[in-house]
Amino acid sequence: MPTKLSQLKQDFTEGLSQISRFWGLPKGMGAIFAVLYLSPTPLSLDEVVTQTGLTKGAVSTEVRTLARMGLVHRSSKLGDRKDYYEAESDFYKSIRSILKERQNSEFDRAVRSVKETLDLLEAGSVSGDEAEVAFVHERIKALQEFFNAIDNLASAVIKLESLGFGNVTKILSVLK
Amino acid sequence: MPTKLSQLKQDFTEGLSQISRFWGLPKGMGAIFAVLYLSPTPLSLDEVVTQTGLTKGAVSTEVRTLARMGLVHRSSKLGDRKDYYEAESDFYKSIRSILKERQNSEFDRAVRSVKETLDLLEAGSVSGDEAEVAFVHERIKALQEFFNAIDNLASAVIKLESLGFGNVTKILSVLK
DNA sequence: TACTGTGTTTAGTAACTACTAAACGTTCTA
């Protein structure tokens, strides 16, 4: 017997919820995105509420952070007071805005603090056992370089028009 | 006045803790790694305890998951009952084992479930409004391709001997 | 003006997580 479309949508939503949770995001966020992503037309807040089983409040707040991440877009129709939401289907765009968003986060502050620690060492203004200072210097420098590499890789990905097959195989060919 | 080495270590540990927390990992895990990473010699569990301020229990369990991720290594000296731990300093190796670890996780199960959903659609065994089924099919296919691209990119990174400057600039040059 | 249909904010809660303290199990030593 064939699977019902509604059932399939529900399974898919379930799956995205788990993926969402895995990355430390609220699972409701994954569910909301899934529902919007599979909808041919933009949905109102109440439609999202009924299709996800969440409350208005939850959807209201989480849809806002989704919008800030560039994963959904909010729009409105003339002569209709409702807001409508639709999923961004160009994942490349989403990645770009997510990475940009992260730029000003706690994460970057911490990374910068490592950089400052390194600067102190480079300036030679750290007192203590000479050999150990040298060792610590080397280690922190290595970590800093690793951070830079990650950062460059992220920039590379951002530069891509898409993560389509062609681009990735190009990358692979270089690395071979 | 010069900064004391011990102070510098403490700041660094603080920083790694925050980074750790940012990625959804226990902050204690970051602290433990930091302490080991800056130590010229392997440390015993008790030494880690005093330097991190955590309890034996916490260090015992978290050091184990760090070891499973390949970020620290446990060793022992002959004629000494203590275990000793040291940080892996080749981050490329660590990344590889982390990604490998993830392979068997909840995340991959969820990704596979998306694949199965797609298979159902490809087989044409989904009932419902024809146009909508087609739409959903297209969307899920796009998502699946995105997952594949990410996966390929991860493979590419794994293949790298290191994420050093040379490799990344090579990648960037291809993408230009 | 009251009323209705919106989205937002707030207070509270259930579940989870990262820990602590302490009991426990082992292995070595006296």
Add this chain to the structure above:
DNA sequence: TAGAACGTTTAGTAGTTACTAAACACAGTA
């Protein structure tokens, strides 16, 4: 065999998080 030196496990806890329920604000309409 007792005891000490380890690492592990377990029970409990403080803090956090993702939510719910409901009050709220605001605009359009009768």
